[in-house]
Amino acid sequence: MITAIKDGLRAGLITAIIFTFLILIGFTSVAANIIGDILGNPQVLNNETRLPVGNLLIFIALVGLFTGLVTLKKGSNPPWTDVLFRGLTGGILAGLIVGTVIYIVGSFHMEGVDFRAYLPNLGASQLGYLLFYSTPIAASKTYLLYFTVFSLVGALARKTLTMLTGLRNKLKSIKSQIIDWSDKKNFHSLVGNQLFQAGLIILVGIGLYFLPLVWGSYWNYIMGTVAIYILLGLGLNIIVGFSGQLVLGYVAFFATGAYTFALLTAPEPHAVGLNLWVAVGLSTLVSILTGLLLGLPILRLRGDYLAIVTLGFGEIVRILIRSDLLTPLTNGPKGVTNVGQPIWRGHVFSDVNYMHLLMLLVLAGLFIAKRLKDSRTGRAWIAIREDQTVAQATGVDTYKYKILALLLGAAFAGLSGALFASRNQFTGPEDFALMVSVNVLCIVIIGGMGSLPGIILGAFVLKGLPELLRELADYRLLAFGALLVVMMIVRPEGLWPGQNSKKGKMATFSNSLGEDNLEEKV
Amino acid sequence: MIKKFQNLNITWGTALRYIAGLIVAVYLLWRILQTTSIQGSYGPDTWMRFLITGLVIGGIYSLIAIGYTLVYGILFMINFAHGEVMMLGTFAGYFVLEAFAAISAPGSGDQSLSLLNAYPFPALVITFFVGASVSALIGYLLEKIAYRPLRGAQRLIPLISAIGASIFLQNAAQLLFGPQRRQYTNPDLLWRGTGWMIPVGEKSVMLTYTGTFSFILSILLMAGLLILVKKTRLGKSMRAVAENKQAAALMGIDVDAVISKTFIISGFLAGAAGVMWGIHNGLFNHYVGFIPGIKAFTAAVLGGVGNIPGAMVGGMLLGLLESLGPAILGIDFQLKDVIAFTILILVLIFRPSGLLGETLKEDKV
Numbered sequence: 001m002i003t004a005i006k007d008g009l010r011a012g013l014i015t016a017i018i019f020t021f022l023i024l025i026g027f028t029s030v031a032a033n034i035i036g037d038i039l040g041n042p043q044v045l046n047n048e049t050r051l052p053v054g055n056l057l058i059f060i061a062l063v064g065l066f067t068g069l070v071t072l073k074k075g076s077n078p079p080w081t082d083v084l085f086r087g088l089t090g091g092i093l094a095g096l097i098v099g100t101v102i103y104i105v106g107s108f109h110m111e112g113v114d115f116r117a118y119l120p121n122l123g124a125s126q127l128g129y130l131l132f133y134s135t136p137i138a139a140s141k142t143y144l145l146y147f148t149v150f151s152l153v154g155a156l157a158r159k160t161l162t163m164l165t166g167l168r169n170k171l172k173s174i175k176s177q178i179i180d181w182s183d184k185k186n187f188h189s190l191v192g193n194q195l196f197q198a199g200l201i202i203l204v205g206i207g208l209y210f211l212p213l214v215w216g217s218y219w220n221y222i223m224g225t226v227a228i229y230i231l232l233g234l235g236l237n238i239i240v241g242f243s244g245q246l247v248l249g250y251v252a253f254f255a256t257g258a259y260t261f262a263l264l265t266a267p268e269p270h271a272v273g274l275n276l277w278v279a280v281g282l283s284t285l286v287s288i289l290t291g292l293l294l295g296l297p298i299l300r301l302r303g304d305y306l307a308i309v310t311l312g313f314g315e316i317v318r319i320l321i322r323s324d325l326l327t328p329l330t331n332g333p334k335g336v337t338n339v340g341q342p343i344w345r346g347h348v349f350s351d352v353n354y355m356h357l358l359m360l361l362v363l364a365g366l367f368i369a370k371r372l373k374d375s376r377t378g379r380a381w382i383a384i385r386e387d388q389t390v391a392q393a394t395g396v397d398t399y400k401y402k403i404l405a406l407l408l409g410a411a412f413a414g415l416s417g418a419l420f421a422s423r424n425q426f427t428g429p430e431d432f433a434l435m436v437s438v439n440v441l442c443i444v445i446i447g448g449m450g451s452l453p454g455i456i457l458g459a460f461v462l463k464g465l466p467e468l469l470r471e472l473a474d475y476r477l478l479a480f481g482a483l484l485v486v487m488m489i490v491r492p493e494g495l496w497p498g499q500n501s502k503k504g505k506m507a508t509f510s511n512s513l514g515e516d517n518l519e520e521k522v
Numbered sequence: 523m524i525k526k527f528q529n530l531n532i533t534w535g536t537a538l539r540y541i542a543g544l545i546v547a548v549y550l551l552w553r554i555l556q557t558t559s560i561q562g563s564y565g566p567d568t569w570m571r572f573l574i575t576g577l578v579i580g581g582i583y584s585l586i587a588i589g590y591t592l593v594y595g596i597l598f599m600i601n602f603a604h605g606e607v608m609m610l611g612t613f614a615g616y617f618v619l620e621a622f623a624a625i626s627a628p629g630s631g632d633q634s635l636s637l638l639n640a641y642p643f644p645a646l647v648i649t650f651f652v653g654a655s656v657s658a659l660i661g662y663l664l665e666k667i668a669y670r671p672l673r674g675a676q677r678l679i680p681l682i683s684a685i686g687a688s689i690f691l692q693n694a695a696q697l698l699f700g701p702q703r704r705q706y707t708n709p710d711l712l713w714r715g716t717g718w719m720i721p722v723g724e725k726s727v728m729l730t731y732t733g734t735f736s737f738i739l740s741i742l743l744m745a746g747l748l749i750l751v752k753k754t755r756l757g758k759s760m761r762a763v764a765e766n767k768q769a770a771a772l773m774g775i776d777v778d779a780v781i782s783k784t785f786i787i788s789g790f791l792a793g794a795a796g797v798m799w800g801i802h803n804g805l806f807n808h809y810v811g812f813i814p815g816i817k818a819f820t821a822a823v824l825g826g827v828g829n830i831p832g833a834m835v836g837g838m839l840l841g842l843l844e845s846l847g848p849a850i851l852g853i854d855f856q857l858k859d860v861i862a863f864t865i866l867i868l869v870l871i872f873r874p875s876g877l878l879g880e881t882l883k884e885d886k887v
Contacts, residue, residue, distance in 0.1 A: 094887055118617065180765035246559040246678050248685075297539055297871045304600045304681050308819060312863035315816075323856050439687065446680055478693040486684025488679050489671045 001085065004078065008071045008086040012093030012151070015067040019098050025478070026121030029129055030471055034058040053130050053132045059147065064147045065088020072162075083159045084152070091151025098147065100142030106136030160473035206327050220351040222467045224423060227358035228416045229463045233443040233455040234365045234410025239449035240441065242378060244385025245299070245407035246307040248437050249314030250293070253287040253410040255321065255432035257417025259330060260286040262427045265340025269331045276342045280418045287414025298491040299399060314437055322429035334429025339421045354423055361419070365412065369452055372408070381405055382450070435477075439463070442480055446487060448494025457496050543872055547708030550851070557852035564849055567725040572845045578733040578802060580741030580841020585795035586818030587825070587833035588747060589661075590787030595764040595828035596784055599677070602684035604792060605815015605879035606691035607657045611793025612800045613809050616706055618870055622649070623707045641806050642709035649741075660691070661789025662782055670778070695808040703807045706800040708732065714804050736782060736798040743794055747787070751830060760784060764828070813859065817844075820866040826876025835878060840865065 022028050032055035039055070072078070073084035078086070105115070105122065109131075116193050131139040139391035232254065239247050260283035264274040274282070298309050321325055322333045331335070342349045343359070349357070372378050380401045383391035392398050421427040437464060447458030466476045487494070586608055593601045619638065626767035638645050664673060668687045672680045708714060750841035751757035761778045762770040771777050799814065800806050817840060825836025847861045848854065869876065 021694075025694065118620070121697070121700065244678070246681065287590065297542065299868065301870055301874070304677065305823075305870055305874070307681060308600060308816070308823075309867050312816065312820075312866050316863045318859050319857065323860075324854050325857065438685065441682075442686070474722050475693075477689055478697060481686045481688070481690025481693060485668045485683045485690065488675075488683040488686065489668075492675065492679050 003080070004082045004085045005089050007073065009090030011086075012090035013097070014070070015063060015090070016094040016097035018299055019094070020101050023101075023130060023440055024041070024119060024121060025315075025475070027475060028056065028059060029126060030475070031059045032129075032260055034471060035059055040283075050133060051129050052088055056129060056132070060143065061144045063090060064094070064150025065154035065157070067091055067147065068151040068156070069158050071151070071155050072158045077162055077166075078159075080159065083155050087152035087155025088148065089153070091148035092144070094151065095144035095147030098142040102130060102143055103136045103140040106139060107336065110136065112291045123136040159380075170334050197306065208359050209356070212352045212359075215355075216350045220355045222464060224351070224358055225467075226459050226463045227355075227362050228420050228423075229440065229443060230362050230456055230459040231358075231365050231412055231416040232440045233447070233459055234362075234369050235409040235416070236303045236440045236454070237409075237444050237450065237452070237455055238369065238381075238412070239405050239409040240444050242373060242385065244381075245402055245405065246304070246309045247310045247406070247409070248434075248441065249294075249310035249312070249317075249442055250409070250413060251432045251434065251436040252310075252314045252317040253290055253413035254417040254420070254436060255317050255429075256290045257287045257414030258421040258427045258431070259282040259321065259336070260414070261329070261418035262336040262339045262421045264424075266336045266338050267339065269328070271342075276340050276422070279340065280332075280415065283418040284411050284414040287410045287417065290482040291407045291410030292403070295403045298404065299402045302489050311434065311437070314434060316433075317431055330429075333429060335420075335426060335431075337426050339425050339427060341422060341425065358419065361415070366452055366456075373452070377401065377404065385450075397415075438480075442484060446483065446495060448497040451494060451496050451510075454494050454496035456485075459495075527533040529659060537659070539871060543868075546868070553851050557850060565723065565725065566594035567722040567727050568849070569846075570722045570727045573842070574729060574733060576842035576845035577838065578737050578841070579845065580835045580838035581737045582795045582798055582802075582814065582837075583818045583821045583841050584834045584837025585740050585743060585791045585798075586814055587821040587837045588744070588830060589792045590819050590822040591825075591827055591830055591833040592760075592784050592788045594764070594822070594831075595682075595830045596781055597669070600684065600819065601664075601788070602815075603668075603680060603688040603691055603784075604661075604788070605811035605813075605818070606674060606688050606695075607660050607664065607789050607811070608792040608796040608799070608814060609695060609806075609811030610660050611653040611657035611789075613695060613796075613797030614793070615649050615797035615800055616704060616806070618649045619645070619707050622827050629856045638707070638709045639711075642711045645709065646712070650706070650794055651795050653797035653869070654790045657785045657793025658789040661792070663784040663797055664789075665782060666715050666792065671780075692808055692812070699808070702806065705803050705804050706806070708801055708804075712801065714802070730757065730802075732802045739794070739798065743791060745792065748830065750787070756780075756783060817859075817862050820862050820869075821872075823866060823876055824869050829876065829878050832876055832878035839877075 018029075022031075029051065032051070035058050036055040038050060039058075067090045069085045072083065108126065109115075109122075109124070111129045114124075115127075132142060175386070181219040212223075215223070221497070235253075236250050239250070241243050261279050262277040263270055264272045264282060265276060267273070294313055296309070298306060301309060321330050324332065327331070342353075344353060380391070380396045382395065383396055384398050384401060388398055420431075424431075434510075443455060443458035443462050445458075446461065447454030447456070462480070466473055472479075560882075568749070586604065589604050589607070590601060593599065593604070622638035622645045623636045626638045627635045627637050664687055668683045669680055672683055712731050712735060714732055715730065717728045717733070719726040720729050751760060759770065759775045759780050762773065762775055763777055767777050768778075795814075796811070799810065818837065821836040821840040822833045823836070825832025825834070826842055827833075843865060844858045844862055848858055
């Protein structure tokens with residue numbers, strides 16, 4: 001009983017804090033709007049200044065349900081009375097805290113206090129909505145009621161669900177005894193059939209060819225961005241995912257590629273006017289050289305030091321590009337405009353052509369990355385990633401392979417930089433902030449370090465989804481940050497882990513922290 | 523000839539490293555000679571001003587750098603979100619000062635006299651205490667939520683978690699308080715841009731009140747920390763845990779509690795540094811922690827990461843190098859961040875153990 005109440009109170013406290021935080025960052029009304037969109041409720045009622053209260057109530061109910069769900073621990077199966085207590089205590093505590101906050105803020109609001117100077121999300125319209133356009137005391141009572149009721153419902157639902165899964169598992173085991181495996185084998189042989197594979201590839205190819213023609217330019221733009229980030233992700237994956245070197249200044253190579261291409265093709269500030277395809281090759285080459293310049297001295301460093309040094313390098317490149325010192329060369333903070341456009345058979349590339357080019361390059365990149373991974377080099381990288389000392393002892397030239405990984409990664413970045421500059425017809429120093437490196441790193445890690453399908457998935461999740469969910473754009477980075485932390489705790493191998501990283505492997509390997517620390521320190 | 527080289531055990535990497543180092547050193551010397559030999563480029567008063575700026579900023583860097591060093595010494599991880607911990611301290615101090623400035627002093631009869639100007643020193647003490655405590659709390663929660671579940675994981679994993687926490691805190695601050703720049707309200711006694719005039723040569727240099735105040739406070743806090751680490755029981759257990767976690771646990775030290783306290787202490791110092799930053803520089807927004815965070819990390823590396831006096835010396839040195847460097851080298855002041863990052867890279871290439879650090883094994887580097 002005591003543990004039940006304790007668990008309930010903890011869950012209630014956590015949800016109350018989260019919910020208050022969501023109110024303060026203005027997420028509650030955004031969520032309510034999204035719920036309204038999904039349910040097809042009108043955004044504005046008869047009175048034009050008021051938002052529909054029902055959507056907000058649904059959101060509160062969902063948070064209440066969540067409270068109830070988390071009052072039960074994973075894998076536990078407490079008795080019904082216990083569940084009742086957990087749901088009730090959690091809901092009441094959460095409701096009391098949130099209700100008190102709403103009551104205090106609402107009372108101040110009624111007296112005419114303006115919070116907006118310090119907390120911009122507590123404007124008059126927002127607060128009115130949070131108070132359901134009624135008095136603070138009535139609103140806080142509603143919060144308490146909703147949290148309590150739905151927390152109880154959530155706890156009971158979780159309990160029911162655990163019972164159901166228990167039943168389902170039993171059913172499954174019976175089923176597996178009965179069903180013959182021949183169906184599955186047939187399916188496997190079909191997938192393994194080369195003819196079938198070839199047919200599938202041709203079908204997908206035809207689909208990919210026609211999609212950009214059908215989509216329209218808006219989708220071509222978004223998917224082009226996703227494709228560029230897939231290329232970047234493939235490159236960084238070679239460095240971080242395969243060889244295990246954490247590089248946080250990947251944007252430096254992206255920037256060198258973009259700027260080399262822009263400066264070689266744009267009329268301003270140099271008017272070199274080089275052939276575009278030569279320029280693409282050159283920008284890749286310059287990025288590789290930058291990688292060599294950076295890699296030769298610093299790749300002896302390990303782990304976190306490497307991360308910070310490369311981060312510093314990325315910032316140096318950006319600061320130098322925009323500094324007065326290099327303005328004659330790079331056009332400074334203004335950036336380079338009218339970057340060259342590729343020409344094919346006398347026509348300037350349209351967005352469809354770009355999309356086709358990007359798709360081809362992504363496929364080529366995937367092919368290269370796949371072949372590299374399965375090669376002797378790839379095995380050497382993975383050996384370095386798993387344990388550098390052991391790799392060295394087994395005869396892997398770690399320094400050489402780490403530099404090779406960095407150069408290949410830099411090549412990918414240089415190529416995508418050139419494409420990026422050409423497609424946007426512009427490149428400026430602010431395109432290359434630290435956030436680009438972090439985004440690409442997120443793609444690699446969230447997809448699954450070292451996993452190629454994971455990168456495609458990661459790029460779609462991180463670059464495609466925010467474009468679709470425009471309302472949530474402000475909360476994108478906040479969610480990334482939280483996602484990175486949660487992923488590292490819950491699923492460090494990523495959403496779609498590669499074959500080489502079995503589940504839990506990342507967590508069991510320890511070379512600096514915790515238990516295995518003894519010998520290393522002495 | 524080749525055999526001789528092999529006996530010397532010089533690999534291409536090392537050779538290249540030292541050749542590059544030699545070129546850099548020669549270039550820097552030439553540059554310094556060139557700029558300093560040009561008579562009258564900077565008067566003694568300007569140098570004095572650079573020196574003062576460097577010391578004040580250096581004190582702030584030192585306080586943040588200690589946080590990096592303490593955590594690294596115990597967990598061997600870079601607390602990437604440390605700059606964000608400082609940023610939240612800056613915000614907390616700002617709100618406290620705003621509150622003091624908004625309330626008029628009781629009993630004085632003068633409505634325009636705020637509590638802040640009526641009792642400036644108690645108000646400042648409370649501000650610093652609240653700012654530092656908020657940062658300490660954030661540091662504690664950060665460790666508990668983002669790092670503790672990852673004890674014993676591969677080395678990259680806590681670092682990625684720290685990067686995530688850093689992004690989260692930065693954006694949370696932006697969403698909570700808005701993206702605009704804000705300005706600290708100082709008490710009139712400590713107004714920015716006022717100070718003592720010190721005659722240097724024919725001209726005089728202003729020694730600002732805020733700068734002096736920050737510098738003295740940072741020295742006091744550092745002295746307090748040294749006493750804490752060297753003389754108290756907590757300091758002893760911190761050193762023991764840094765030395766060897768398992769042995770410390772066997773001696774009856776609660777390792778997790780010590781780690782929590784380490785985060786609290788480093789958060790406290792970072793928060794104090796954040797409030798100082800606000801009082802001294804005035805303007806701030808949610809990005810305020812990022813650059814000082816990386817600079818302070820550089821300072822920690824410069825002094826030898828894991829080494830507390832090293833972090834203090836490194837912070838001061840970095841502050842001085844940053845403010846004097848552009849003038850000595852005769853380059854743009856825009857490039858002072860480049861100087862800091864270049865120092866970081868050079869130190870890590872040539873002396874990864876830092877100026878005062880012990881020689882670490884390659885694993886740690």
